[in-house]
Amino acid sequence: MAIAPTHALNDGLQLPALGLGTYPMDDLEAADAVRGALDLGYRLVDTAASYGNEAGVGQGIATSDVPRDEITVTTKLRGQDQGYESTLRAFGESRVRLGVEYVDLYLIHWPLPRVDRYVDSWRAMIRLRDDGLLNSLGVSNFTPEQIDRLVAETGVAPAVNQIERHPYLVQDELCAYDAEHGIVTEAWQPLARKTDLLSEAVIGEIAARHEVTPAQVVLRWHVQRDVVPIPKSSSEQRQRENLDVFDFALTDEEMAVIGDRPQVRSGGDPMVHEEF
DSSP: OOOOOEEEOTTSOEEESSOEEOTTOOHHHHHHHHHHHHHHTOOEEEOOGGGTOHHHHHHHHHTSSSOGGGOEEEEEEOGGGOSHHHHHHHHHHHHHHHTOSOEEEEEESOOOTTTOOHHHHHHHHHHHHHTTSEEEEEEESOOHHHHHHHHHHHSOOOSEEEEEOBTTBOOHHHHHHHHHTTOEEEEESTTOTTSSGGGOHHHHHHHHHHTSOHHHHHHHHHHHTTOEEOOBOOOHHHHHHHHOOSSOOOOHHHHHHHHOSOOOOOSOOTTTOOOO
16 A cells, blocks of 8 residues: 655644545545545545535545544635634534544635735634644645735744646746745646646656556656645546555656646636635
8 A cells, every 4th residue: 555755844744745636526426535545545635615525525534444643634715704703613614524623734725815804814724723623724826925925914824835736837936935935835636637638648658658657647747846736536546546656756857848838727816716
């Protein structure tokens, strides 16, 4: 059974170097996928209030044989719940749906700059951490300027910034900012879902050279840049393959080729996207 290595977070805790994404699974699919992934060696599970599957994720965790303290459970605050008091309430509701006493990593899902409540939400999350209800604080889809504001107004930096990242959206400058400030970057949609990335000839050639799958090549590309990918899969075979990326290495030339392509954002722009 493969177990991913870990990254040290700026709060002293450890984050597995690869996790399981659960969007857009429903509760039933999430329960089966999470339980199976944990059995295979996954120790990081990612969900969000807006995914509508926290109960299923929690069921998968509860029915697994893996001890709770070995699992990093991540969920996220949805846009409609931003604000100090509403964050406290929404976190409590997520914790109940997950069926856990504490959450390992809690993220603000989107900054929603027009609404301008993410600093208040961050203060609430600091209180939840201080109360022992969550371990690590993070953000998702935040820009350097937005993170700078959190730190300036609260003195607390995120441990994680989860962003859209794949070979069509490398985001080197943002990753470099995160690294410089001791923030671990996570990648959502790491395999560029709904694109032809995994069928591209150059990816296939690299995969054949290393005797791995195209998906493994792309996930290894993330890992070698110290980015934590969280690929979604409910297939046992794909889950197994996705986790098995720590025993080979891409060359510098291969790394460059994989990321050398037109850059296109497929998800929302953090400066204007609103998720409610």
